[in-house]
């Protein structure tokens with residue numbers, strides 16, 4: 001994907017306090033042999049992830065697809081700096097992640113807006129918290145409200161919006177922070193099919209205009225094939241990257257395209273396949 005207009009020049013580079021690593025500098029996000037075990041009271045350790053290795057290129061759109069409990073959210077939380085691997089390393093921009101940072105922003109399934117703030121104040125919230133100057137806040141809020149199709153609803157409160165509009169506010173709010181990496185954990189999972197398809201299209205065009213790299217978690221094969229440059233199919237727990245499929249379909253993609261259907265079938269076939277790592281394109 002070559003379209004990477006840098007409309008905002010305020011992105012930070014990797015935070016200076018985080019230790020250097022050996023990850024390839026051309027990777028936006030790198031997972032190197034990442035293993036994660038959880039200990040639950042009264043039970044043995046749960047191996048959530050085992051030896052996951054993956055390099056995500058700058059401005060790539062990668063979907064993580066896999067069954068419930070295979071560690072998809074845990075992988076995102078590691079990039080966000082909310083969890084640490086037990087073994088291996090997660091790096092962003094070549095620097096090991098050691099905690100949360102505004103260069104990596106997360107969008108959740110429930111948009112978690114503040115009900116007492118209107119749309120503009122919700123979008124501005126993170127910028128106000130990090131001390132961005134007022135004129136710059138107003139510029140970014142206007143820019144992302146426009147880009148997410150919320151123009152005219154600046155003064156509306158969350159209870160006055162549809163589910164899709166609320167999710168757009170959630171997306172505008174994190175994009176206003178100019179993240180280098182956008183982490184999306186089933187962001188459209190609670191929406192009806194039509195709103196979901198509409199937002200998938202909008203997300204792709206936003207990503208084409210803005211320079212961020214996207215890691216997007218989903219259970220939905222169609223959603224992954226529609227959105228991604230590459231789809232990472234994960235195995236059941238312990239989660240591993242079982243197959244990585246390149247989606248070389250032109251955008252905007254059409255779900256009725258026979259090539260789309262062929263790729264959907266190949267992704268689905270991975271859920272029955274042997275646990276070998278494959279990489280191919282169609």
Ligand SMILES: Nc1ncnc2c1ncn2[C@@H]1O[C@H](COP(=O)(O)OP(=O)(O)OP(=O)(O)O)[C@@H](O)[C@H]1O
Nearest residue numbers: 038039040046048067068069070071072073074075
């Ligand atoms: N904080 C935690 N403490 C203990 N176990 C955890 C914790 N977080 C995740 N796990 C376990 O790790 C495994 C992976 O969880 P995770 O939430 O990453 O899966 P997931 O692939 O996102 O699942 P889903 O598709 O249902 O959201 C699960 O077995 C879960 O119980």
Ligand SMILES: [Mg+2]
Nearest residue numbers: 072073074185
């Ligand atoms: Mg999850």
